[in-house]
Amino acid sequence: MLMPKKHINISESLIGIGGIILQCLGKNIKTIDSIISYTNQMIDNNKSRTIYNNVDSILLAIDYLYSIGAIDINEEGGIYNVFNRT
Numbered sequence: 001m002l003m004p005k006k007h008i009n010i011s012e013s014l015i016g017i018g019g020i021i022l023q024c025l026g027k028n029i030k031t032i033d034s035i036i037s038y039t040n041q042m043i044d045n046n047k048s049r050t051i052y053n054n055v056d057s058i059l060l061a062i063d064y065l066y067s068i069g070a071i072d073i074n075e076e077g078g079i080y081n082v083f084n085r086t
Contacts, residue, residue: 017061022070022081029078035062 010016017039024030024038036058062079065071072082 025081029080
């Protein structure tokens, strides 16, 4: 659950997590499970930065990216980056 604070780091925000998701997608189509595992791997590799992450925040970031038109879903349910799709 996202808890409100007076100050939020960009890495803890939905915009920061959305950036990691867009980096994950690149030019490929991915499933939600692969996005979650990639995001968890990125966070495990960057222990120097504090990144708040759980499945809820990843799903909220995916919802946010979909609502602004940055990602879309194909007929098979795969998620892709609208701007990098070839």
